Amino acid sequence: MSGTTSTETVALTVHGPSGSIDLLVPAAARLADVSGEYARQVGLGAPPRLLKVNGQELRARTSVHGAGLRSGAVLIAAFGAAPPRPASAERVRDEDAAAQQRTARLPFVLAGLAAVLAGWLAAGIESPRLFDATVALLGVAALIGVLPFGRHADQRGAVAPAFAFAAAFALVWDPSPEMLPLTFGVAGLAAAVAAGMARALGTGSSIVHTVWMITGSGVFLITGFCLLVGFDPRVAWSLLLLMAVLGARSVPGLAVDVPDQMLLDLERLAVTAWSARDVPRGRRGRTIIRPSDISALLARGSHVVNAAGVAIFVVAVVSVVNLFAATPFHIDHVGARVLAFFAGAAILLAARSYRHVTARVLLRSAGVLIWGVLVQDLLVNASERTLVQALAVALLMGALLVVAAVATGRGWRSVKWARRAEIGEMLAGAFTVAAVVVSSGLFRTIWELPFGG
Structure with a gap:
């Protein structure tokens, strides 16, 4: 032991029953x-637990010197299981603060949704005064949201990009179908800028701001590129829907990002006859993983998947609705239907990889809404016979889903079906990429090119 030798002795007194x-x-x-010597001298069958006079329990593997005991120290011998440790005031205070933050999230989420709705309604306002007042109010709310002060600064910082998005959407709104993708792109860029400001000022979660920045910048780059090159609007909507599908597939891999020092001790990989007996010294001699580090790592992964789930839901639903609105009824429209089918399937199958309830519900809702838009498009001009067939298929699928839900609730799991679902997810993603060629009009353009003669 450092600081002591094997010849030093300590006189202790152990009190017990x-x-x-x-x-x-x-x-x-x-x-x-x-403890064992005390049990041997008093004739006990098992060694007791040792405590200090203040009630602090001493670990059995700790040395006398390491426990800070000096000659004349008095120890208490106790039997039975250790009583539960009372929660410290600091721990109770942290739990209360976390509960208050969770309770405060819902009003801010509703405020963000109200801001987006206000921006959408303000885009069609004919009164200049009301329009200017709405945009100014949204801009001021976004500016206040990124300021690093106040009781709920983290919640305000996470929702502030939504106010910036709404204000920019109302300012650059253009009803023409050709300019609609750029409208969403500019609004996404404004949200990314607001998220960058909030992250630079330290307001809110950096993970949520990163998702805002990646999503907003990605939407702006795709829509801006399509406008500069002169592509049809359905090209931008097809690419955005493909981006949502790829995001649903790649987000779990980004969330599971564990530092190397939490997985293994790099300094003990090479063990020799001498290093195995050596007692490490110094600050980096031994890797200790604290519970707070584990909690922070889990919180980070939770924020990643939940924030990404919201972004995927919004991008997927907005893209598929505008894709069908911008695609005429010919072979490109068939491609849009195929793209919506496989994109919805890919997102629904990717949702099974998520263990967070919020993210899983958002992805499943996005997939169901994509298929809902597809069904609505198929049934608009359908005959009565087709409607009856669609109703029969829907009832049959509903019955199968009920049976599967009951079996799953009873604990049914199948590795074979899980592997098939993995293969189905990969195939759906591949067909989604292929369907973009048709839905974007590239296939028809190549088909109509005059070759020769």
């Missing part, structure tokens, strides 16, 4: 040896 014993033990001896 069977009497008091005075012991003279080496400073390097473990407390387990002290």
